[in-house]
Amino acid sequence: MAQTLKPAHFHILLALADADSHGYAIMQTVREQSGGRVPLQTGSFYRHLTMLIDQGLVAEAPTPKQVDDSRRGTHYRLTPLGRRALEAERQYLTGLVTALGQLGPSTRRSR
């Protein structure tokens, strides 16, 4: 499977891979994971999130009953389809990295 996910979508899925989470936490994780290369603000983040929901990769999760999180609103989780999309992306990227590794140091010299 070739790369199909946008960077923002990939990072959102990645942020949900370990645990369900709510909007702001996902947004912050994406920012940290990508080192700021994926610029997200509330408007664009929810745009991406609704696309992922529409594509069936992410779904609303039942909100845990912890006091701390009750203020944070809806939780989201990866759907099985989402998890598969992420895995496919992982394989694709690993393949790329391996291919680049075989290329050797000549690329560095040409910079």
Next chain:
Amino acid sequence: MMATVEAPEWADTCYGMLLRVYPEAYRRRFAADMRRTFLYDLARVKARGGVAVLAFWIVTIAQAFWFGSAERRASSAGGPVFEPPGRPKMRLSLVGDVRYALRLLRRSPVFTLTAVLSLALGLAGSTVIFGLADALLFKAGPGIVDADRLVEIGRTTGGEGFDNTSAPVVRYLAAHTTTLERIAGTTFDPTPISLGAADGSERVFGQLVSAGYFEVLGVRPALGRFFHADEDRSADSHPVTVLTHRFWQERFGGDREIIGRTIRLNNTTFDVVGVAEAEFEGSTLIGTDLWVPIAMVGPIRGERGAVLLDSARAVWHTAVGRLKPGVSREVAAAELNALLETFRGDHPELPASHGIAVAPLGRVPAPVRLPFTAFIGVLFALTVGLLAVACSNVGGMLLARATARRREIATRLAVGASRGQIIAQLVTETVVLFLLSVVVAVPLAIWLMSLLQAALPALPVPLQLTLAMDLRSLAFVAGTAFVTGVIFGVVPARHVFRSDLSSALYGQSGTSTRQRLRVRHGLVVVQVALSLTMIITAALFVRTLLAAGTINPGFNVDRVDVVVLNTTLVRAEGQNGIALIDRVLERMRAIPGVEAIGYSRMIPLQGGGMGLGGVRIPEASETALQLLNDADWNTVSPDYFSVLEIPIVEGRAFSAADRDGQPLVAIVNETFARAAWPGESAVGRQFWQTDGGQDQGRPLQVVGVARDAKYRMVSEAQQPFIYVPAAQQPEAEFSVFIKHAEGRRPGNELRRAVAQVEPGLPVLLMQSLEDATAIGLAPQKIAAAVAGGVGVIGVLLAALGIYGLMAFVVAQRSREIALRMALGATIGQVRSMIHAQAARLALVGAVLGLAAAAGIGTVVQRLSLLIDVRAIDPVSFVGLSIALALVLFVASDVPARRAARTNPAATLKAE
């Protein structure tokens, strides 16, 4: 700056409103979460400062519009948004919208040009004042670290005010405070100092500061080090100095070997121990060339240093301090006042009324910050007013265009465009218009800033104020344009949808014309009101300047230069100082073109006065004495009156015979004479000069009465005044007045004359008396220029607005007008009908404008900025109302005449 002050609720409400761009189903599902996320994010961004917050808001607003309208598209299409891989559709639509907007603007060049120009003027004006306010009130000086924990510490009198305090008090507070990390004394105004050189001396400025001064501010040395505590211990400490980076570069060519070298300041040798980091020249907007420890006040100020260092009554400097984290100013002030009470126990000489004031550190010194802020506030209000006029003008035009385009919009809706798409496109058009005006506004603002900078009065001290188009001003102008653009784009768009569009498709005018007209009426009323306010404000200042020009200050400033010298800087005090100055005068008289020379301690109209004690007159009434005790004094040379052309109306002027050892004499002014000895001659009378205490004082004999003059400022009422001979009551500082023949101004020969007599004696100031006395009117000049400029533009825009509206009304009412004419209305009746409609709007606007002008007038009067002009000045208020009425009449007469030209038959047939 503005964006950081809003409360979270405010931001929340705003964002909630923004979210209304999204379709309702989407809002129900995500709005609550989005608001939460937004607020968390806003809190995070706030920590990064004003520019970041502004950028954040811009991105947020933009995203809400683009994504919101995209969701609307999706929901009206009845399914998820179709996303072709690679390139998102919504970006395509933004580019398309912008392209379409540009094409439309190109197609109506007159509209575009007028709108862009008027918006650019409003934006540029408010950006300049924003830059000024930012530089003066908000930005910490360069080099200062964590400015929000820094405070200025001064003295209150009777619990109020902010003034100099004394060296022992500052030392005591610094030693005992627990709420502040550190306190360091500092003088507010730099002292002129003579820097000795091989070929005479030059004047430099130095600031006296405590040893810990730089550490309090967090400034670092570029070279060497700052002061050690033992260099600021007593008058006997080893003299050291730190240079500013600029002075080091300019005067010593950036020579790194400067550290350890010595320089001669006021004939005392100082070791250069350090150079401060680049740009730093103290915390206020008045710069300096170098710093010396406060303990060196003796050699620097030429006064008796020990007294200044050790007397709690000698109040001559303030202090800066750094609060410990988490400590508020109020807590610190309470602690310092408690410490002062303890201090008072050992120092009963400390006046009981003295307290401690703690103010935030600012570039404008705390004592004058409030009037200063109010003044900037008035200027800012004026320029924002202009921006509002420009915006409402453009708003009116956009509404008219939206109406004209109803058919186009209806067609687009009919062929499947969503409301979101239409709104996004209309808003894009307006925002593009506003951003175009930013492109024009930025160079305009830079130009205006350079004008303003050039208009600043020539001050005798280095001013640390650079007006420049920096990132913050740029963010301000872009942010303001964007936000106003979105607002003024949304309003017409809403109106388009409120009307019945299906009728538009069939060429009928909609039913909601009335409502749209009401908005445009409101916009025109705003324009009339604001422009009237601005021109009246301008008139108040212009009339003040005119009044100030016609006020006779009571002395002559023509062809007079003033040179300020301080003889104690070369260790000549008392009669030795007088003798030295007499030798300087002798040399100056020999300069060709010099006609007459005199001197005094004080220069008139500098805003300040000098007291030499109280007044006791046994025969005067109690109320008269109260007035007379407030009299200002001046010590003058015999020729002072003739050089400044102050007439002696009775008795005689001083003569060389009124010298030390002779009977003490005085000359009083008319007001003094009238109050002390009403109805009688003052000449030959005696009064006693007291030191304010219990003793008798010493008798002074009045030998003459001088004509009343203005002493502190031109706007003052007549004040009592006392002149005494300088030779009998010598002071350390001399202001020498040199009158020259027409066209033969001496210039640097004066400097040379001083150096020939005493090479070490620095010329502290050399200026024409006209310039020296004009400084007091600088605020009025700036205000008159700003208010006048924005006022005239505002009036033109208001005229344009009323013209546009009436032209629109005439077009809308063409059928009604034709009917009326068919039924026998005369041309005159039709014309006056249109005029009456315009007049009603103008009247409402004028009433609001007059009320606002009265408010501004009252504020500037409170700030003592008006001279001989009342806050509600009938001439300005009535005169300009009439002038504005005339302009508006002409503007609405063009459409009125067009209405009167209506051909009833043709019009009715066409309908």
